[in-house]
Amino acid sequence: MPTNLPQPSQSQAHRSQDHRAQAQRSQDHRAQAQRQGPAQSKTLAKAPTEIPNVAAFGSGAPIKPGPGFNDYPMDSQAVFRLALEAMSKPAQAIPFDFGALFKTAPPLPRAVAALALTLADHLTPVWLSPSFAATENFMVFHTSAPIVRDPEKAALVLAASQSELPPLSLLSQGDPRYPDRSATIVLAGVLDDPSPGLSLLASGPGLAEEIIFEGHGLTEAFVDQWALNRASYPLGLDVILAGNASLAGLPRSLALKPKDGRA
């Protein structure tokens, strides 16, 4: 790379960290790091560092597209593998470090952004829940996915919380000849919800015996809808719960019932 082009600000940060780690360095290397210092801190100060609250994304103004994965092919494959694991070991939080995927925080919660960039392409109509609506530019830039206003037409539904999720029966259930054409839901705000919520018993393919699933943010209404969803097998929706540092899959084959034995 020719020297007269500036380096990307993020790799500047990386390089100057290397400089710090290696104490014995020549004078001009140190001078270079110093010269890059102010510019680098300015850029880093501007970049959002933490996602404070999902609801903060609903401010309405469109967000300019920011950077996506650090390494698109490797990262998207890692996340795809993770999603497969979550779906094959249902109702269990599978840990994953989403922070390592993005140098700059994406406008969506990291796990949601990671799944969206992995699963969506130009043939995947995406529906964004109101809190995520302002991130349309980010989605379109990185995935070319068509953004639909009508949740029925979506193949991928990104919802910030259960209260923003459309009724499951409204979403695409798939075709009897092509059950795979149903919608996949990525639901944030459930896995890390600190409220006590429901204790559920989960069973189905992928589970040798019934396990307890702490569906913190899930409501009884969701559990009732889920029973209907399962009854329509092989049609039905698949849900991936996106936490801060884990995913949990709720495939359509999964049975959920309240632990207290309510029918």
Next chain:
Amino acid sequence: MPSTEPVLERKRLMRALALGREDRLIELMGQLGDLPPFEYLRKPQKGLVMVKARADAHNAPFNLGEALATRCSLSVNGNVGHAYVLGDEPTKCLAAALADALAQDPDYRPAIEQIALALEMDLARERAAKLEKIQKTKVEFFTLVRGEDAD
């Protein structure tokens, strides 16, 4: 993206940046001095694009073949620059995207326009030189002496 600038202007600018020669582009960009830091939105990545062609203005387009292209997007102080260039040209693509982003900054706009104009001039000169070279080999069939008139 909503923009106040006329579409044709940016299109012309991006065309010049994408078609210009890499060494020239980098030389001219280097003359701008220290440039502000940028953030990659999409690192230079190469891929194939389908080139469509038409045999005639009223014929249906057909797929001529695939061409290798490089694309890159980055942001400088919130201005997003894009570049698509033919071939495996990550450095040129980066420079072109950077120039496109800087062109949206009023401070840099005149300088980038000068660069684009210089590249356009180069392209015109190259084209003229090529035409001249071809012109020499043009055969004027009607001046050839026909066999039966030779004796």
